[in-house]
Amino acid sequence: MQLKCIAIDDEPLALEIMQRHIAEFTALKLMHVFEDAISAAEYLKQHPVDLLFIDIDMPDITGIDLVRSLTDRPMVIFTTAYKKFAYEGFELEALDYLLKPITIERFSAAVNKAVDYVKYRQSERSDADESIYVHSEYRMIKINIKEIEYIESMQDYIKIYLCGVEKPVLTLLPMKSALEKLPAGQFARIHRSYIVARKHVRSIHNRKVQLKSIELPVGNNYTDFIKSWSK
Structure with missing residues (x-):
């Protein structure tokens, strides 16, 4: 399984770090990177993806506003240096919420969560299911x-x-x-x-x-x- 993803961040250094993290995981296929949300929004109209890595605090439109505007919304992992945006991320049912600087260990946990969640959505529900997913503490968590x-x-x-x-x-x-x-x-x-x-x-x-x-x-x-x- 490979998840098509894009990364959006107005800070070139943060975007470079994100690209390096993504390259470490065969489960991810990076389709494009963007330094502004408007360009990313235009891209998404023609190129659906499975997962967004998106900064929240950007100058043109925020990551929150971009995600809200999407009709066919993919999985979302927010990246930000500010905890104050956590509640908005929770409202939008973000898969995870990564605080900068993002370590490879924390990034890995978020990627594994995305992979597990895709498997969960693709499987048919039955009495034998062992887990459910709910949003809590600004991220999606797995419950046995x-x-x-x-x-x-x-x-x-x-x-x-x-x-x-x-x-x-x-x-x-x-x-x-x-x-x-x-x-x-x-x-x-x-x-x-x-x-x-x-x-x-x-x-x-x-x-x-x-x-x-x-x-x-x-x-x-x-x-x-x-x-x-x-x-």
């Missing part, structure tokens, strides 16, 4: 489905609680969409605020679901779960 204990709704966000991990994964995702990402039959919604992994349910008593780490209520509209779990 077997490690999910339960999911909690926080208005527009959800918290994904993993077995043996104290800090949950926070991501901007509706509960309905979260459930659709998960293998059918392995997870169930038991409350407007909770989804649980069936295999981690230890017992149910008085409309309370006991998991390994917590006890959760069963909502009035989700009592069918109790019947289905006991069968």
Whole structure:
């Protein structure tokens, strides 16, 4: 697999470093480099690519604005010297967010994430799938489905609680969409605020679901779960 990519940065030195990094990976095929976003936008109208490496803070139009303008949006890895742009990158579902100076180790992690994500998108979803991808902390992360204990709704966000991990994964995702990402039959919604992994349910008593780490209520509209779990 080779991912067609372009690199965009108004700083010649930063662009040169990016070219050297890209050349280290056979999974990447560099199609073109640009020192301004407008030229890159014109190129993308005629030459679709798989992946953009794009600086955010540029003088003509920002990398954020360029990505927003794309109808057929490829995977995006933002590069910048400023953390203040991280939230905008998160909103645009960037695959990753690299802070300059970019080390080859950090760049390698981003490339591997792109390759894994392409494989994930190309494979057919089934109950045997082992991972899902969500955006968290300004980048896309991979979560092992077997490690999910339960999911909690926080208005527009959800918290994904993993077995043996104290800090949950926070991501901007509706509960309905979260459930659709998960293998059918392995997870169930038991409350407007909770989804649980069936295999981690230890017992149910008085409309309370006991998991390994917590006890959760069963909502009035989700009592069918109790019947289905006991069968």
